[in-house]
Amino acid sequence: MAKVLTSRKENYSQWYNDLVIKADLAENSAVRGCMVIKPYGYAIWEKMQAVLDRMFKDTGHSNAYFPLFIPKSFLSREADHVEGFAKECAVVTHYRLKSSPSGGIEVDETAKLEEELVIRPTSETIIWNTYKNWIQSYRDLPLLINQWANVVRWEMRTRLFLRTAEFLWQEGHTAHATREEAMEETIKMLGVYADFAKEWMAMPVIKGVKTENERFAGAVETYSIEALMQDGKALQSGTSHFLGQNFAKAFDVTFLDKTGKLEHVWASSWGVSTRLMGALIMAHSDDNGLVLPPKLAPIQVVIVPIYKKTEELAVIDERVEVIRKSLIASGISVKYDNRDTHKPGWKFAEYELKGVPLRLAIGPRDIENRSVEVARRDTLEKKIYPVEGIADTVKALLDEIQDGIYKKALDFRDNNTFRADSYEEFREIIASRGGFVLAHWDGTRETEEKINQETKATIRCIPLDPVMEEGKCIVTGKPSPRRVYFAKAY
RNA sequence: CGGGGUGUGGCGCAGUUGGCAGCGCGCGUCGUUCGGGACGACGAGGUCGGAAGUUCGAGUCUUCUCACCCCGACCA
Numbered sequence: 398m399a400k401v402l403t404s405r406k407e408n409y410s411q412w413y414n415d416l417v418i419k420a421d422l423a424e425n426s427a428v429r430g431c432m433v434i435k436p437y438g439y440a441i442w443e444k445m446q447a448v449l450d451r452m453f454k455d456t457g458h459s460n461a462y463f464p465l466f467i468p469k470s471f472l473s474r475e476a477d478h479v480e481g482f483a484k485e486c487a488v489v490t491h492y493r494l495k496s497s498p499s500g501g502i503e504v505d506e507t508a509k510l511e512e513e514l515v516i517r518p519t520s521e522t523i524i525w526n527t528y529k530n531w532i533q534s535y536r537d538l539p540l541l542i543n544q545w546a547n548v549v550r551w552e553m554r555t556r557l558f559l560r561t562a563e564f565l566w567q568e569g570h571t572a573h574a575t576r577e578e579a580m581e582e583t584i585k586m587l588g589v590y591a592d593f594a595k596e597w598m599a600m601p602v603i604k605g606v607k608t609e610n611e612r613f614a615g616a617v618e619t620y621s622i623e624a625l626m627q628d629g630k631a632l633q634s635g636t637s638h639f640l641g642q643n644f645a646k647a648f649d650v651t652f653l654d655k656t657g658k659l660e661h662v663w664a665s666s667w668g669v670s671t672r673l674m675g676a677l678i679m680a681h682s683d684d685n686g687l688v689l690p691p692k693l694a695p696i697q698v699v700i701v702p703i704y705k706k707t708e709e710l711a712v713i714d715e716r717v718e719v720i721r722k723s724l725i726a727s728g729i730s731v732k733y734d735n736r737d738t739h740k741p742g743w744k745f746a747e748y749e750l751k752g753v754p755l756r757l758a759i760g761p762r763d764i765e766n767r768s769v770e771v772a773r774r775d776t777l778e779k780k781i782y783p784v785e786g787i788a789d790t791v792k793a794l795l796d797e798i799q800d801g802i803y804k805k806a807l808d809f810r811d812n813n814t815f816r817a818d819s820y821e822e823f824r825e826i827i828a829s830r831g832g833f834v835l836a837h838w839d840g841t842r843e844t845e846e847k848i849n850q851e852t853k854a855t856i857r858c859i860p861l862d863p864v865m866e867e868g869k870c871i872v873t874g875k876p877s878p879r880r881v882y883f884a885k886a887y
Numbered sequence: 888c889g890g891g892g893u894g895u896g897g898c899g900c901a902g903u904u905g906g907c908a909g910c911g912c913g914c915g916u917c918g919u920u921c922g923g924g925a926c927g928a929c930g931a932g933g934u935c936g937g938a939a940g941u942u943c944g945a946g947u948c949u950u951c952u953c954a955c956c957c958c959g960a961c962c963a
Contacts, residue, residue, distance in 0.1 A: 401924085429955080484961070519963095553888085553961065560962070613963095621963095633963060672963055703922050742923040749923090760922055770922075887963090 401750065404684045409628040410556075416678060417557045420687045420751050423674075430555040430562030437751065438674065440695035442565065445673060446545065448597050448693075449567065452589050458541040458569060463523050465547070466514035471522040475647040481614020482518045485551040489514040516549045521615060521640075521666060524570045525648040532572060532662060535654050539582070540572040558675035559632075559887055566670035572662045574654065576641070579663035583639040584861075586667040587620045590635035598673070599690040599803035600624050600680045601810050602634060603833070603882055605858025610845055616666075617641035623857045623882065625810045626679040629831020631857045631884035634676045637667035675887075681775070681802045687752030688775055690802055691795040698724060698791060699753045700733045701744045703760030710735065713759050720757070720769070720787055727788040729795070749774060754798050755791060775802050816880070820871045823883070827854045833884050837877035839870035847872060848883070857882040 401419050403411040417423055422438030434442065450460070466489060473479045493508030517523065524542075532540060545567045555561050569586060573579040587604055594602045602622035612619040616638035624634050645651070645661040654660050681688040691697050700721065702713040717733050724731045732753075734744055741758065748756055758770040769787060772779045775798050782790050813832030817823035826834050838844060838856065849855050863879040870877050 425955090481962095548963095550962070552963095554957095554959095564963080566963080636963070668963080670963060701922095705921060740921050740923090740925065742921080742925080744924085745922095746924045758922065762922075 401746075402684055402686065405627060412684070413675075413679060414557065416682060416687060420678075422678070422687075423557050425557070428562075430552055432557050432561050432563075434565075434671070437695065441677070441689070441693055442671060442674060444693045444695065445593075445597070445677075446567075449589075449593060449669065450543075450545075452593060453543050453567075453569065456541075456585065456589060458543045458571075460544060461542050462544050462546070463517075463520050463527065465517055467517050467520070467523045469513045469515050471526055472515055474522060475615045475643055477643075478521065478615030478647075482550075486518055487516040487549050487551055489516065517546070518548055518550045519666075519668075520544065520546070520548075520568055521570065521644055522648070525644040525650055525664075528570075528572055528662075529648050529650045532650055532652050534652055535574045538572055538574045538652060538662065539578060541569075541582075542571065543567055543569040556675075558671055558678070561671070564671045566668050568666060568668040571665045572645070572650070573664070574652065574660070574662065576663050579641075579665050580639050583618070583620060583637050583665040583667070586665070587622065587635070587637040587861075590622050590637065590667070590669060593669075594622055594624065594634060594676075595803065597690065597692050598677050598680065599692075599799055599806060600634075600676060601803065601807045603858060604861045605882060606861065607636075607858055608845055608856045608881075609842055611855065613638045613666075615640065615643055617643065620861070621858055623884075624676055624680065625813060625833055625884070626676075626887070627809065628679075629813055629885070631833065631882075631886045632672070632676050632679070633857070633886065634673060635667070635669040638665060640664035640666060680806050682752065685777070686750035688802060689752035689754060691754045691799045694752065694754050695730065696732045696748075696751075696753050697730045697795060698732070698755045698757060699744075699748045700731065700757040700759065701741050701748075702733075702735050703741050703758055709761055710737075712764055716764060716784070717759060720759075720784065723788040724791060727792055729788070729791060745772075749777075755794055757787075757791075773798060775805075817871060818868075823848075823854075823871050824852055827852045827883070827885065831885055833857070833882050835880040836871045836883055837868035837879075838881050839873045839875035839877055841873075844870060844872050854883045854885050857884050857886060 402415045405412045421435050423432045423434045426433045472482065490510055490513050491504050491508050492510060493505040494502050495505040497503040528540065531537060547563055547565050549563045552560055552562050571582050573582060591602050591604050594600045602624045604622055605620065607619040607621055613636060618639040620637045621633050622635045623631050626632050642661040642663055644664050650662050651659050652662055678687060700717055702710055702717065704710045704713055714735060721731050721733055745756065752774060754774050756772040763769055767784045768781050769784055770779055771782050771794065773794065815826050815832060815834050817826055817834050817836045823834055823836055845856055859881045865879050868877050868880065869875065
């Protein structure tokens, strides 16, 4: 087969870049740092959205939409928040253009905005400013809102899906009467993300708390799900924040509780972005291309006819139509590619590159034997199956693939999660093979920063379901109640 | 923002001391092919990133400029 991708071994990040382009997921646009998500890539994102949206609704949330523009003054209301985002904000300063003497077009300096508008890097401020008017009583709580939106963070260096200046995401913003309830919501949504990653993306994740260093600007506590990529680097795939009363205080959002006492509300916010696309790509794919979990694949089964003459194709078309209908009846998404403009071998390679979980090939031999050749994308294994009961066969195989790639990803993570009991050992693992390293840490910012500077590894999270184990910090030797996850990160 | 690099058909690239702008892929037409990215013939497609300069003559030399990529510092 003609090689179209750089191999992972050769250059992992080049492999990733090649794959995104060659699998037709996205490409760089004329705007620096901003990508064009192509139809095939967007189809995957839409499937993710549909599932997540259902999960949010099932946990009591409603969708709403808030403006793209945020008055500059809003951003500065919460001190940590502004500090965290100020360096990467795009700002709108004018509202009109005029033709320039040189023949082009230029900003009309007379059309300067009274108050400049920031393009949302996240929507806490505009949302809490709005919530102020929505909440008066404990009867208005909890307020459980989600929005699907684009946001802009002016990044220095960007990579398709993993870090782009503009990206798509959802952001949940909830308001609660009590601290406990807001915290419960924070953890619940982290759980939703972890379930989604596992059940739909077939990607195992670690749930944990972020250290102070990695905390969201304006949050009291940040939780995340962390996944391990095939190059041994961790990818933060979703975050859920307990915001305490920080934004309620900044925007003066209060309510009267049952006893008639005026209180600030408690808040959470949580989000996942198109970065999940990057995670999905890197979690399962190989040197032949994308490997998609059947549950998120836009096309679950592709059927390729093999024929010499058009008369043969007519017979195959007929047989395929029967198969196609039975698959659709079983809720399987099928594409029959009977284009005459490409050869079977070309199509095989193409759909492999695009990660279609199953490929059915039907030729004269199969017509004769009432059989189909079925090729699995995950194992590249080919087998002949009878046409009879093909829908059940396919269904079973899709389930097997979904489970199989999860298992494979889990094994990979297990085989690349290490325990280090000395700093020496720690440095050796991080430098040589990467992966997650579980080690004791004394809980201080200084130690974390020292480790980061010396090894490039960061604390990904403090696991939520930790095995409590007394130990000593690998750097300072001070006591530590449990191990935390370290890794180099995206 | 520091360090490095690249701009030449749609994509990937070559272009020697300055002398007719090329190759591969892709694209179009026709024919033979079709169970793992087929082959042949013919064909279309370029203000060589932009501006100024040197020269009889610039893709090539000089100056300026713009864009993008890679490596760092910052980030989901």
